[in-house]
Structures are given as structure tokens and as C-alpha cells.
Amino acid sequence: MSLSLRIVATIALSTTVAVPATAQTRGVFLGELTWPEAERRLRDAPMVILPFGAGAKEHGPHLPLASDQIVMEYLAKIAVDSLPVVVAPPILHGWFPAFAEFPGLTIGDPDVFWHYMLEAGRSLVRHGARRVVFLNTGVTRSTGIPITLAARTLYAQERVPTLVISWDDLETAAMKALTTQRAGTHADDLETSVILALRPELVHMDRAVRDYRGDTVAAYPGYRPTDFSRRPGDPDFSTSGVFGDPTLATAEKGRRVLGIMTQQWMKALRGFASSPLASGR
Secondary structure: OOHHHHHHHHHHHOOOOOOOOOOOOOOEEHHHOOHHHHHHHHHHOOOEEEEEOOOOOOOOOOOOOOHHHHHHHHHHHHHHHHOOOEEOOOEOOEOOHHHOOOOOOEOOOHHHHHHHHHHHHHHHHHOOOOOEEEEEOOOOOOOHHHHHHHHHHHHHHHOOOEEEEEHHHHOOHHHHOOOOOOOOOEOOHHHHHHHHHHOHHHOOHHHOOOEOOOOOOOOOOOOOOOOOEOOOOOOOEOOOOOEEOHHHOOHHHHHHHHHHHHHHHHHHHHHHOOOOOOOOO
16 A cells, blocks of 8 residues: 555544545645646635655654655645645655755755745746645754745745745644653654554654753754764764654554644644735735
8 A cells, every 4th residue: 555545544544633524625636636627726726735744854763764754644635635725746855954864865955945845836826826835844943944935935926925834833732741751852752653643554662762862952042953963972963863752652642643733734724725815816
């Protein structure tokens, strides 16, 4: 069974987090349409979603490289089942300097990445998209940086409303209260729980390790970039590629996290659907 079909099957079974679909609200995946259908749906849809989720990025020794893609496909399917949106084919390769020393597939030049995202968005606008949502299952201060630049430039040049939604935009205090880990942001308790809920057969809990990296979350304001380095002696050296405690993860916790993320995702899309358009659109 393909990755997409497995995701669909999992969502169908996860009734605690799925949003019911109706004939009146269902959206479409752009790649499943003929060109005449696409021409009409792109023009009529309240928004077009351009999803990004890394197809091959390290997530510790216990999670699949495609963890971001798995979450992205889940959120895209929820959107299609809930609203009359168009979801464009996903982008699976991105700029991840923090993970470049681990096996995977990354784009080393941020200019290449953000320009690619911009041109993909511009193509959708050229064919009728009235609003563009950039879905980023990375976080705001990593892939969210170049994606935000693309969204800002697209809006400035085309006067089409754009919205960037990253993983951490969907987090709430209730979600963070689900974990007792001391700290964590990557391949940790909550992220591992989500993949346990969606693709349990790809998770190796016997390989999960607690790694707090010396509690490197700064106790002062500001953004300080860090890496997951494989060079001993480097301040960012990591043997696991983990920051947090994935040994605490459970599928039930993952379903609760997905429920919160789904609510926030739908709130963002429904709110953005009514954002004002430039005259003539």
C-alpha cells in the first residue's frame, strides 16, 4: 500500500480527530483533476493550499525520515474532507541547515528553496488561485523563514492574500500540557506520539532515546540558531538527532495532539477564507 493510501486509511479509522466531510464541503487534490476541472476549481475555490513537508529529514533513530510528510498529508486530507479547497501537489524537499549532517534530502541554498516556493505559488495564482495557504510541517524559525519570504513576496507582487501555517502555529497550551518531558522540540514525546497515531508500523520505540542536549533552550530572549551536529566537540553535537524524551510517547497522546492540531488548522483555514481580496479578484 502506498504512503498516501496508508495515511487515508489511518484517518478513516481515527474518528476522534477526523472532520466529517459532506458533498457540499469537500475539496480536491489538484493532481487528481483534468485541466478543465482544474481551471474551474482553482478559480472558484476560496483558497489553494501549497503543502510542504520534508520527505527525508532525520527524526532520531526511532522515527522515519518522512515524519514531516506524514503529518503534512494528514492535514492536507483533513482540509480536502472539510472545505471546498484545492490542495496542490506537495513539495517534499526543503532547506534544513540544522539537519544537513544527517542522511536525508535537503536543499542547501535557501535562495533556491524560497524562490521555488514563490514560483509554485505564482503558478497557482496565474491559473486563478484567489488566496494561497503555505502549509509547513516544519517550524516557523526553520523552513518557515524562507516560506514566509516567499509568501510575503507573492502577496507584494500579486496582491493575492497569503497565509503561512507552520507546525508550531498549531500548538496550544493544552497540547504542551500533554507531556511531562523537561524540554523538547524535535523527535520528542509529542512528535513521536503523532507518528505512533498515524503510522505506528514505522516507529521503533525500542530505539527511542531521551536526549536533552544539555537543555539548550536559552533562558534569555532572542533567536539563536542551533544545529544537530555530528562532529564531536561541537557545541551542537548530537549522537541521536533528538531533543526531548520520545520514550514517553503513546498513540493515544498522539491522537489527542492531532485533535488539537486539527482544530487549529480548521480555525486558520476558515478564518482566512474570508480575508478580503483585491479589487478585480
